[in-house]
Amino acid sequence: MTTPDGRPDQQPDSSNAAWSIVSYLLGGMAVWGGAGWLLDRWTGQEALFFPIGLIVGIAGALYIVYVRFGRP
Amino acid sequence: MTQIAQVTGSLGSIGYGLAAIGPGIGVGIIFGMGVQAIARQPEAYNIIRQNMLLGFALTEALALIGFVVPFVFGP
Amino acid sequence: MFADLALLAAQEETHEGSCHFETGDCGFPAPSADIFELDPYATFSLFGLEFHITKYVVLAAIGVVLIVGFFFLAFRVPRLVPSRLQSVGELGYLFVRDQISRQVIGKKGEYFVPFLVSLFFFVWVFNLFAVIPAGQFPVTSKLAFPAALSAMVWLIFNYVGIRNQGFVGYFKNMAFPPGVPKALYIILTPIELFSTLLVRPFTLAVRLFANMFAGHLLLTTFTVAAWYLFSSNPFGLIFSATSFILTVVLTAFEMFIQALQAFIFTLLTASYIGGALEAEH
Numbered sequence: 001m002t003t004p005d006g007r008p009d010q011q012p013d014s015s016n017a018a019w020s021i022v023s024y025l026l027g028g029m030a031v032w033g034g035a036g037w038l039l040d041r042w043t044g045q046e047a048l049f050f051p052i053g054l055i056v057g058i059a060g061a062l063y064i065v066y067v068r069f070g071r072p
Numbered sequence: 073m074t075q076i077a078q079v080t081g082s083l084g085s086i087g088y089g090l091a092a093i094g095p096g097i098g099v100g101i102i103f104g105m106g107v108q109a110i111a112r113q114p115e116a117y118n119i120i121r122q123n124m125l126l127g128f129a130l131t132e133a134l135a136l137i138g139f140v141v142p143f144v145f146g147p
Numbered sequence: 148m149f150a151d152l153a154l155l156a157a158q159e160e161t162h163e164g165s166c167h168f169e170t171g172d173c174g175f176p177a178p179s180a181d182i183f184e185l186d187p188y189a190t191f192s193l194f195g196l197e198f199h200i201t202k203y204v205v206l207a208a209i210g211v212v213l214i215v216g217f218f219f220l221a222f223r224v225p226r227l228v229p230s231r232l233q234s235v236g237e238l239g240y241l242f243v244r245d246q247i248s249r250q251v252i253g254k255k256g257e258y259f260v261p262f263l264v265s266l267f268f269f270v271w272v273f274n275l276f277a278v279i280p281a282g283q284f285p286v287t288s289k290l291a292f293p294a295a296l297s298a299m300v301w302l303i304f305n306y307v308g309i310r311n312q313g314f315v316g317y318f319k320n321m322a323f324p325p326g327v328p329k330a331l332y333i334i335l336t337p338i339e340l341f342s343t344l345l346v347r348p349f350t351l352a353v354r355l356f357a358n359m360f361a362g363h364l365l366l367t368t369f370t371v372a373a374w375y376l377f378s379s380n381p382f383g384l385i386f387s388a389t390s391f392i393l394t395v396v397l398t399a400f401e402m403f404i405q406a407l408q409a410f411i412f413t414l415l416t417a418s419y420i421g422g423a424l425e426a427e428h
Binding site for chain 3: 016019022023024026027028030031032056057060061063064067068071
């Protein structure tokens with residue numbers, strides 16, 4: 001897309017950046033939260049690995065967002 | 073002690089509703105100020121856009137955590 | 148709107164007979180998710196699968212005939228100085244080509260413009276059936292329709308990515324973003340793969356479906372409220388008139404949302420295809 005004064009954007013996926021961010025966050029929570037939940041069921045704990053997995057997933061997703069969208 | 077008020081039913085949805093107030097205001101502030109900044113200095117668009125997206129990601133993470141927590145600590 | 152009123156009036160008559168006109172002590176028949184369940188007009192079996200011809204199928208077929216017929220008639224004999232129908236068709240085509248394809252993909256996307264034009268007009272006409280009388284269900288409020296469109300988009304952008312960057316190269320570019328310390332790849336790669344291959348088509352379909360579902364439910368609620376509040380005392384008339392005016396205002400808002408959702412669907416499709424055409428960074 002073009003910037004307001006007519007030059008082309010340096011990042012080609014500017015129009016779906018916001019939806020990409022939401023899908024990275026959801027994907028991170030789903031993958032590592034799901035892994036944590038399965039680990040909970042396998043070891044029989046009550047909500048121990050599930051929150052840890054969620055936090056790891058969110059941290060990973062935020063790092064991916066920084067790598068893809070936040071670097072100059 | 074007599075009960076004066078009681079909330080029954082889906083407490084998770086009330087919890088998410090309360091948890092979404094903060095990120096809603098936060099996202100509004102981020103993009104509002106970002107648009108103002110672009111209006112003041114259009115040649116800084118790329119830098120402003122990067123920072124807007126970073127701020128949006130951090131704020132949205134809180135809203136999504138608020139959605140998931142009722143399932144973590146639920147029955 | 149009138150079909151919903153007729154349906155609810157018929158239900159009332161079979162049970163209690165307009166009880167709120169006479170005694171005023173029956174509850175508000177709030178519309179819920181089961182107003183979307185319709186009886187089929189015909190059912191038949193083919194190869195062991197059951198097909199139900201409901202109102203959605205009929206509306207979708209009418210939509211297909213309308214769009215194909217319009218574009219066929221507009222571009223049947225193309226002239227350099229366009230006729231009236233051709234200029235309207237050109238307006239639609241050029242809108243998608245200039246505002247969506249050229250902005251997002253650039254020159255390399257000319258091959259995909261017919262697909263994007265079809266997608267935009269199909270989604271828009273399917274959404275418009277929510278406000279056309281005698282139709283009144285947005286065809287895209289059944290999850291099957293957006294899900295099928297989203298599955299088609301998913302197949303296309305994966306195929307384009309694999310064909311342009313090679314099978315291994317496409318997945319390597321997707322799964323391993325550059326400039327990350329090697330040890331973090333264990334955490335990041337499943338997130339990347341899951342969010343690009345699974346979450347993207349899911350959010351694409353669910354965004355369209357949820358917007359149309361919620362809009363239709365909103366319009367139905369205000370229409371039923373206008374009917375329910377209408378009774379003999381003057382306060383009922385005022386509330387009913389307010390609800391009716393709100394229905395009109397919300398219909399205008401709903402038409403805007405329909406066009407916007409069609410635009411966003413096509414824009415995101417173009418963006419995914421553009422991202423698959425060139426390697427990420």
